[in-house]
Amino acid sequence: MVTQVQIIQWIQVFASVIEHHKEELTELDAAIGDADHGINMDRGFKKVSNLLPSFVDKDISTIFRTVSMTLISSVGGASGPLYGTWFLRASSATAGKKELTEEDMLKFLQSGLDGVIERGKAQLGDKTMLDVLSPAVVAFEQAVNEGMGTVEALRVAVSAAEQGLQETIPMVAKKGRASYLGDRSVGHQDPGGTSAYFMLRSLLKVVDSQKKGGRG
Amino acid sequence: MKKLINQPEDFVKESLAGMAVAHADLIQVNYEPSFVYRTDAPVQGKVAIISGGGSGHEPMHVGFVGMGMLDAACPGEVFTSPTPDQMLAAAQQVDGGAGILYIVKNYSGDLMNFEMATELARSEGIRTLNIIIDDDVAVKDSLYTQGRRGVGTTVLAEKICGAAAEQGYNLQQLANLCRKVNLHGRSLGVALSSCTVPAKGTPTFALGDNEIELGIGIHGEPGRERVSMKSGDEITEILVRWLCPSQASLIDNIDYSRTVREWDEAQEGWVDVELLNKPLQKGDHILAYVNSMGGTPVSELYLVYRKLAEICEQEGLQIVRNLIGPYMTSLEMQGCSITLLKLDDEMLRLWDAPVKTASLRWGV
DSSP: OEEHHHHHHHHHHHHHHHHHTHHHHHHHHHHHSOSOHHHHHHHHHHHHHHHGGGGTTSOHHHHHHHHHHHHHHHTOTTHHHHHHHHHHHHHHHTTTOSEEOHHHHHHHHHHHHHHHHHHHOOOTTSSSTHHHHHHHHHHHHHHHHTTOOHHHHHHHHHHHHHHHHHHHTTOOOOSTGGGGGGGGGTTOOOHHHHHHHHHHHHHHHHHHHHHHHHHO | OOOSOSSGGGHHHHHHHHHHHHTTTTEEEETTTTEEEETTOSOTTSOEEEEEEEESSTTTTGGGBEETSBSEEEEEEETSOOOHHHHHHHHHHHOOSSOEEEEEESOHHHHHHHHHHHHHHHHTTOOEEEEEEOOBTTOOOSSSSSOSOOOTHHHHHHHHHHHHHHTTOOHHHHHHHHHHHHHHEEEEEEESSOOBOTTTOSBSSOOOTTEEEETOOTTOOOOSEEEEOOOHHHHHHHHHHOSSTTSOOSSSOOOEEEEEEEEETTTTEEEEEEEEEOOOOTTOEEEEEEEEOBSSOHHHHHHHHHHHHHHHHHHTOEEEEEEEEOSSOOTTBOEEEEEEEEOOHHHHHHHHSOEEESSOEEOO
């Protein structure tokens, strides 16, 4: 079970990971895009961080919706609508919830992914965040179907995401500004995929540490 | 980095504040969310035209707000698309009851943000359509890329559609006109130097002392080819005629087809619309637009125009109007772009109609 408190912690951790890796994300983007991914994501998640205190008494869906609206109105570029849509769909999928079962988690991860596909019109292999999010959701679903709990399923999902991220390196970009590089985009890791990986890894970190704490 | 700025994060806001003071008779600036709008908006019964995009291309779009052109412009961060809340707030401010036309340049961020804004505005009962500008012939295919980028034709579409809106075109007529202008326009650019985004502080791309990038995008997206520096005439010749026959050029342009996503009012949803550009023909009347990327002086633009006019005459193209100057820049990048727009009687009449904005003004 993932609690509302953990969701807030996750967003807090993700925001600090973005801040910490701001330069790295921007450098990855400079290589094949327009050198603003870290700057834009950090601007958005700083705004989200300022709202954290107001999340305390809200349900998960409301938190996701607020995160979405904040990102949509402050990130800009392609990342704003894509992450904004991801959290907006996550909000719809978690209506009224204060905690999430494995099935709820799957529903929210799947809904977010579907939203990103509709908004961005990318396909697998286009060297985008989809190449990280999609294998993660597939792995999570399979793990849940095999009877794993949220923490174990997330661990499998994050390692699928990491592998997906590595696989963006040899891909030729077909979406966004990187697409104009054609073959010259080969050999570079996708910046949007990198931030998407950080997002899932942050979620695992929070949920996992909580569990260990519980055992101790 | 040497720039006349204070803090990089205040750059866009402080520049807008300067515009507001300088052109208080024409425009007002709203902050949080930021957009620039006509002082006399909303104009009742007139379709309102809104554009927007990353900052750093001034005077586009904020300098084109005023009578006969844009009703509002939404500036994003430098080279970053603005956000849907800006576009929605601008629409609410300038809607005169006849609907809103968003003119959108073909970049993934701009497309997605304007699509969300269209959905939001429509859900509030504001009739809104969006038309995409994609005229950069440097991009060879649309299947494996985002497609042609929106560049110089955007400025011309904003002028022509702005005039049509003043003359009472309805929303659907304006959308059709804007689509036509896009299909009649084509552009190609060259960079002689890179540019530096204030928040980053270092040049966007590296170009050797003796290198130029042909087919550059307005955010420093890679062009078609990097070659050694050449004379002004040679560069103009390459841009206009492109010497390799398999590659699209401004004059001997190949047919270009692609699909774009537009809102369909009958179906109440997004539909893919197939668009096809036709090559220019001998005898066509054209508007020739030579644009500075920011760092190239007007004197050099005229040198380019001189050669351009010579080539057009050889090719049997009749230049009936021109526009020369820095209207769509990429910060301090050195270089230029050439846009050729095939004019029909309707577009010519609308081009000549009065316009009164900070950066484009005639007939008033």
